[in-house]
Amino acid sequence: MPKDKRTPLEQSIDPAAQEMLIRADEIGVSTAFSRADAMVPCNIGAAGMCCKLCGMGPCRLTKEGQTGVCGATIDTIQARNFVRAVAAGSAAHSDHGRDMAFTLKAVAEGKTEGYMIRDVAKLRTVAAYYNIPVEGRSPTEIANDLADLYIAQFGQQRGYIAPVIRAPEKRQKIWQEQGVIPRGIDREVVESLHRTHIGDDQDPEHLLQHTIRTALADGWGGSMIATDISDILFGTPAPILGQANLGVLKQDMVNVVVHGHEPTLSEMIVAASQDPEIIEYAKQAGAKGVNLAGICCTANEILMRQGIPAAGNFLHQELSILTGAVEAMVVDVQCIMQALVKLAENFHTLVITTSPKVKIKGATHIEFDEHHALTIAKQILRTAIDNFKNRGPVQIPNARENLIPGFSHEYINYMLGGSYRASFRPLNDAIMTGRIRGVAAIVGCNNPRSTQDYLHTYVVKELLKQDVLVVQTGCGAIASAKLGLLLGEAGLDQVGPGLREICEAVGIPPVLHMGSCVDNTRILTVLTQMVEDGGLGDDIDQIPAVGLAPEWMSEKALSIGAYCVASGAYVIFGGSSPVSGMPDRMSDSDAVLHYLTEGWEKIYGGKLEFDVDPDSMIQKTLEHIDRKRAALGLPAYDPERFGRSGDARILELEQLPLAERRAALYGVTEK
Numbered sequence: 001m002p003k004d005k006r007t008p009l010e011q012s013i014d015p016a017a018q019e020m021l022i023r024a025d026e027i028g029v030s031t032a033f034s035r036a037d038a039m040v041p042c043n044i045g046a047a048g049m050c051c052k053l054c055g056m057g058p059c060r061l062t063k064e065g066q067t068g069v070c071g072a073t074i075d076t077i078q079a080r081n082f083v084r085a086v087a088a089g090s091a092a093h094s095d096h097g098r099d100m101a102f103t104l105k106a107v108a109e110g111k112t113e114g115y116m117i118r119d120v121a122k123l124r125t126v127a128a129y130y131n132i133p134v135e136g137r138s139p140t141e142i143a144n145d146l147a148d149l150y151i152a153q154f155g156q157q158r159g160y161i162a163p164v165i166r167a168p169e170k171r172q173k174i175w176q177e178q179g180v181i182p183r184g185i186d187r188e189v190v191e192s193l194h195r196t197h198i199g200d201d202q203d204p205e206h207l208l209q210h211t212i213r214t215a216l217a218d219g220w221g222g223s224m225i226a227t228d229i230s231d232i233l234f235g236t237p238a239p240i241l242g243q244a245n246l247g248v249l250k251q252d253m254v255n256v257v258v259h260g261h262e263p264t265l266s267e268m269i270v271a272a273s274q275d276p277e278i279i280e281y282a283k284q285a286g287a288k289g290v291n292l293a294g295i296c297c298t299a300n301e302i303l304m305r306q307g308i309p310a311a312g313n314f315l316h317q318e319l320s321i322l323t324g325a326v327e328a329m330v331v332d333v334q335c336i337m338q339a340l341v342k343l344a345e346n347f348h349t350l351v352i353t354t355s356p357k358v359k360i361k362g363a364t365h366i367e368f369d370e371h372h373a374l375t376i377a378k379q380i381l382r383t384a385i386d387n388f389k390n391r392g393p394v395q396i397p398n399a400r401e402n403l404i405p406g407f408s409h410e411y412i413n414y415m416l417g418g419s420y421r422a423s424f425r426p427l428n429d430a431i432m433t434g435r436i437r438g439v440a441a442i443v444g445c446n447n448p449r450s451t452q453d454y455l456h457t458y459v460v461k462e463l464l465k466q467d468v469l470v471v472q473t474g475c476g477a478i479a480s481a482k483l484g485l486l487l488g489e490a491g492l493d494q495v496g497p498g499l500r501e502i503c504e505a506v507g508i509p510p511v512l513h514m515g516s517c518v519d520n521t522r523i524l525t526v527l528t529q530m531v532e533d534g535g536l537g538d539d540i541d542q543i544p545a546v547g548l549a550p551e552w553m554s555e556k557a558l559s560i561g562a563y564c565v566a567s568g569a570y571v572i573f574g575g576s577s578p579v580s581g582m583p584d585r586m587s588d589s590d591a592v593l594h595y596l597t598e599g600w601e602k603i604y605g606g607k608l609e610f611d612v613d614p615d616s617m618i619q620k621t622l623e624h625i626d627r628k629r630a631a632l633g634l635p636a637y638d639p640e641r642f643g644r645s646g647d648a649r650i651l652e653l654e655q656l657p658l659a660e661r662r663a664a665l666y667g668v669t670e671k
């Protein structure tokens with residue numbers, strides 16, 4: 001055992017995780033938690049000071065004034081590493097969007113099995129953004145044109161990608177002036193790789209400018225396309241009751257955990273699991289049926305739309321296998337740990353890979369293809385059911401929480417104003433009066449280097465007390481769900497007085513679950529509408545809002561951070577900074593770090609910071625919100641002014657003497 005191995009209580013705040021970590025120790029298997037304890041991170045690589053882009057190195061720049069063999073300075077190396085990371089993140093999100101676009105095309109051509117256009121209204125709205133004719137045309141005709149347009153965004157060589165027209169006008173102008181509007185999604189990713197090859201772009205600021213363009217290709221490109229098409233094909237989310245944590249696994253059923261990102265497969269597995277023939281097959285195997293649960297963003301996709309429970313977030317993938325109750329873990333792309341296969345060998349669990357892009361040695365591969373989606377989904381479920389008989393001892397933690405996810409942009413509009421006056425007016429007004437101090441988007445991963453879920457939920461809870469409305473996506477949303485923060489009344493005793501007034505009036509929880517990580521684009525379009533609805537300035541950077549990723553670990557998170565900055569947001573990441581430089585030689589290696597803050601803020605009004613201290617994250621968030629309020633001329637935040645909670649009439653009556661109160665309430669007159 002490494003000498004600084006943390007206890008389960010230090011590794012996660014989640015009791016279900018703690019129970020499984022104890023089980024892992026008992027069985028003698030490793031998890032990401034124990035491997036993180038055993039593996040000391042390389043502080044040179046972590047700080048972005050190692051260049052391994054050619055065969056003359058790797059060059060590790062640890063001394064003042066040192067350069068690589070080619071002469072590359074520390075600033076160039078850090079900027080190159082950073083743009084490469086953002087390119088990988090942008091590629092991952094966007095390739096997901098591309099697959100969605102191909103699926104939409106295949107549905108429009110009638111070449112798929114099991115899919116349909118579920119949200120025709122959204123199809124028409126999205127098509128209309130791009131002047132695709134909608135009147136008098138069938139959904140498949142419109143979908144065909146939209147699919148063609150969206151597919152073309154990836155390989156487009158010149159001009160601007162289409163979805164950027166959905167940003168505020170002022171923002172588009174800034175991007176135009178800076179020359180950062182993506183020409184084509186793939187082109188920007190390829191150019192990032194080209195520019196960072198040995199002997200190419202060596203001006204750090206110039207490299208970081210292309211970082212913005214590459215990230216915008218994700219946020220206002222690939223990810224936005226992914227969200228649009230997922231809504232069109234599977235339905236735009238609306239509030240629905242769900243559950244989260246390992247306790248959603250069932251002792252008497254065949255448990256199938258779907259893990260990864262793209263909803264094309266998971267939605268079809270949901271459909272197949274409800275097929276009477278599959279249920280009967282499970283019963284013949286001695287189970288009551290098939291129980292589905294999700295991990296990571298796949299969890300969010302099917303939770304938001306179908307209410308399928310979430311077994312957990314990123315660090316729960318191994319823990320769910322440790323229950324011994326999972327017949328199959330079905331994975332597609334992204335955030336899938338290679339360790340799953342080796343861990344599963346200790347149990348009966350089958351790890352089933354399904355994407356032509358992702359294979360893991362030792363896993364069972366059943367390749368998915370949207371043209372035969374339902375047939376393949378049933379084949380996967382039958383394989384899982386056949387494995388039920390091999391189950392050994394099971395230990396499912398008795399931990400699950402209810403939650404209400406499903407707050408899409410469209411639903412928030414409806415929620416705030418009904419169908420006849422759908423708008424963001426009440427939200428803007430609440431911010432303008434100070435009932436809501438500001439908005440925080442708390443998103444992103446788990447990272448085993450910090451205590452699982454601690455940073456996420458600490459920051460959420462503290463900001464709620466300060467009347468900050470919180471929106472969440474990704475693994476951060478599941479962290480809050482597991483803690484019971486995504487429920488209306490359940491969370492209200494923990495929020496500030498003004499925010500509480502609004503939550504009661506509108507009937508919303510103080511933390512809104514908006515979906516998976518590609519759905520961060522919902523936050524972009526919400527912010528845009530907040531600008532358009534008036535009162536909060538004329539661009540996103542003027543809104544009192546902050547984005548936080550307290551437990552980030554993936555390159556996708558860096559891409560999200562960069563496109564949010566480019567869109568005008570102040571973004572704070574927890575954990576280590578990939579461009580920090582060595583603490584003892586900051587003078588020589590902090591140029592990139594400063595450029596991501598001051599440099600980008602001057603241009604875009606947004607900035608990217610890294611901070612390991614949650615109290616400092618909270619303080620910076622509140623200071624930023626208050627600064628933006630002051631700049632807009634809004635009243636300073638004052639919690640004393642608000643707090644009328646409960647039924648106003650009853651509260652008024654409570655002030656009266658008992659006899660008068662009884663008379664008013666029950667018409668009883670005392671003699």
Ligand code: NFS
Binds near residue numbers: 314335518556557
């Ligand atoms: Ni986002 Fe979703 Fe989770 Fe991080 Fe991974 S699942 S795309 S990258 S770990 S939040």
